[in-house]
Amino acid sequence: PESRPPVLIGAGDVNAAMDSARFTFVLDIPPDFEADVLAGRSPAAQLLIDATAMMQAGIGAGQIVGILDDEIGRFARREAAAAPAPVGLQVRYAFNQALDTKWFMGIMATINNITMLAVLLAGAALIREREHGTLEHLLVMPVRPAEIMTAKVVANGTVILALTAFALLGIVRGVLGVPLAGSMTLFLAGTALYLFFATALGIFLGTIARSMPQLGLLFILIVLPMTMLSGANTPLESEPKWLQWVMQFVPSTHFVAFAQAILCRGAGLExxxxxxxxxxxxxxxxxxLSLRRFRRHLAAMR
Structure with missing residues (x-):
């Protein structure tokens, strides 16, 4: 009851399964393990761990080692003479071998800030334009609502992409010394796709809020829970099954997943x-949906 039921996989499938984040822990039990335990030869089993989420890796490793020690100890005492430490368990940490907190927190902070900046900058731009009357000026120009909204999405997205590249290359890798395992080009391409959702969400909230304080409250009610439940702070597997299913329809969940895969585990497009x-x-x-709401918002201002 302390963990999911184990899944049996072949030795040749281990690397692909861990690279794709299918498994966090892989226990490699060698051939003739039972016979070696009974003969008192102290065989070694290997525990492979995806340390992308460092806290989960550390807690899970301790639990698995404890479970194995208890089970193997009971087996050895029942079937053969008691012997101290009948099995030596070798632990191998992948993707964060030093268990350095900076490796996880530096990347996750950048990912979370991308969502925060995209929503707040796009929403604030719309609210400020409405407060200063520049939005009415746009309405008398020969531009369509889709063009206005797309311009805001592209402008804000370009700024955030540039800041993201600077943060990862200059601060996370340059100052903090965190290695970025995968392709920055691939990650920035995925971030650009995600920004269409995040900036559209900001504009959607901007059409609802009438002031910056209202936008801040909506941000707390919507974006913060979305970020916390996306897997950036705690593993998605720790949530109830129904909530895991719901979060699959939120792009931030997929953004966090492919960002961790690329930056921490060096995953490719495949x-x-x-x-x-x-x-x-x-x-x-x-x-x-945001464009439809934006059109109605502009129509109400005419």
Whole structure:
């Protein structure tokens, strides 16, 4: 009851399963393990761990080692003479071998700030334009609502992409010394896809809020829970099943998943393309809904 039921996989499938984040822990039990335990030869079992989420890796490793020690100790005492430490368990940490907190927190802070800046900058731009009367000036120009909204999405997205590249290369890797395992180009491409959703969400909230304080309150009620439940702070697997299912329809969940896969585990497009596709599809649907709301908002101002 302390963990999910174990899944049996072949030795040749271990690397692909861990690279794709299918498993966090893989226990490698060698051939003739039972016979070696009974003979008192102290065989070694290997525990492979995905240390992308460092806290989960540390807690899980301790639990698994404790479970194995108890079970193997009971087995050895029942079937053969008691012997001290009948099995030596070798632990191998992958993707964060030093268990350095900076490796996880530096990347996750950048990912969370991308969502925060995209929503707040796009929403604030719309509210400020309405407060200063510049939005009415746009209404008398020969531009359509889709062009106005797309311009805001592209402008804010470009600024955030540039800041993201600077933060990862200059601060996370340059100052903090965190290695970025995967392709920055691939990550920035995925971030650009995600920003269509995040900036559209900001504009959607900007059409609802009448002032910056109201936008801040809506941000707390909507964006903060969305970020906390996306897997950036705690593993998605620790949430109830129904909530895991709901979060699959939120692009931030897929954004966090492919960002961790690329930056922490060095995944390529062949691994993260399903996450990219989900981000595009869900983001496009919400962009269309936000555009519809934006059109109504402009029509009410005429």
């Amino acid at each position: 691994v993260v393309w399903p996450r990219f596709a989900a981000t595009v599809v869900i983001g496009a649907v919400f962009f269309a």
